[in-house]
Amino acid sequence: MAEVLVLVDHVDGMVRKTTLEMLTIARRLGEPSAVFIGAGLDAAKEVLAQYGAEKLYGFESADYDDYVVAPKAEVLAQLVTSASPAAVLMTSSPEGKEIAGRLSIKTESGLITDAVDVQAGEGGAVRTTQSVFAGGYTVQATVTKGTPIITVKPNSVAPEAVSGAAVEQAVEVSISEGAKGARITDRKPRAATGRPELTEAAIVVSGGRGTAGDFSKIEEFADSLGAAVGASRAAVDAGWYPHTSQIGQTGKEVSPQLYVAAGISGAIQHRAGMQTSKTIIAINKDEEAPIFELVDFGVVGDLFKVLPQATEAVNKAKG
């Protein structure tokens, strides 16, 4: 069976859940091979084997973390040539898409981004499902040239643990000087919030203009549910919450099990970032707010009254 390359999404060896989701998808298409680039390989090995990686290509150097995306695309391009994989999968993050874009041109291969499902089609084709036009349409697509390169949105499938051999492959790769043209020269870490990462979270609670800048009730409710906190563009533009928390067309697209929009009217730009959520709840003073067209459950009311009451009830129910 042909290999399927999965670019491991990790932070210094801490493997992100999206990687496990991609290994699960890769098994539908062939034999999963994990490609680990960067520092921290030892920390990652065990979990990659637990989720079915049959082969493990490790390229361990802190240099890769400093040279942005171009060297990673070069590594993958060399593996595409040597391993002739059935497909290459990576995370639909800005970095994943940029690596995919460069790899697509290098290998003259078709690229599909933001897949929410990937299945094996007839005759070995790789068939993807995407949600497009602000979630208004669902599209099925295939790659018609080269090696299918697919970026997969987080939370697209439930990761399934299956033991894999994770046999380490010794492969020599070369990195051109040109790929080292852009370099990270400084890092200022963000203070950790202790909350889950937005795109991976099972539950997201977001606040908008209706918070009037006070996110405390949003955060307390999110913490009662173990949720990530998001914000609408209006709240971010007003400087109330960081841009990295923005949900929508110019921010992040999320697809959690549960999305709670508090004080967000639901403009199309926002809907583009959350419309594929499984269950949607909204709290808004305005009963005419377009967000109510999407909800499974809605409360017309003041979020500063509704959320604290709900937080208390949830905390009580948890015991």
Add this chain to the structure above:
Amino acid sequence: MNIVVCIKYVPDAQAELTFNASDNTTDRLGVEGLLSELDEYAIEAGLKLAEAAAGGVAENTVTVLTVGPDKAADAIKKALQMGAHAGVHVSDEAIHGSDAAATSLILAEAVKKIGSPDLILTGMASTDGSMGVVPAMLAERLGLPQVTLAAELTVDGGTVIIRRDGDTASVTITASLPALVSVTDQINEPRYPSFKGIMAAKKKPVETWSLADLGLDAGSVGLAAAWTKVESFTKRPPRAKGQIVTDEGDGGTQLAEFLTTHKFV
């Protein structure tokens, strides 16, 4: 310093977007279009750099480049009104249905024909296809370093420095010119065209190039040459109408009950 800003004419985000049933491509003609909002930030960034560089806008030029149908000229017009010096419009019937890879090929050839810019600027993504991969593809084709998603941008001599706000850290990325830079909507506040700008735009040069002008074969782009294929599309069914309650003192309790019933607690 010579700056090229790549821009796109897109269907209005407020309009109902749909597909052409005959070939599964985006219907770009049935809806009103405009300059992609996210590209305005790239134009503004280019103008600011030109104004700040030695010699100002007299010696530092901003050229806007677009690939698209006839109506895409509107996007160039808006950029010229904002203050860009010149426009290049690549238009050819054979371009219809081009994917990101083909679009990047056309842009790359057009950039080469314009000259050798010091800096190529783009928005973070288009507001219609929104793949966000064309900047990386274009950088790859031109053999340039890419510094993307800039929330802050400075050029110091032959070096470009950006700040990118990531999930775990805010990072500084540095590259030597020439380079490709994409900017986010956090980088600036795009200017509105002034009356003077609108009048001046009418006299600014706009060149229209065909694929042949770029030495490209019609068969190398367009729908037939795409590396991916949309097999089918379905309109997402409207969500079933949910339960909506009005808070009369127990809205929060009802919300918590919904969460418990659906096992979120």
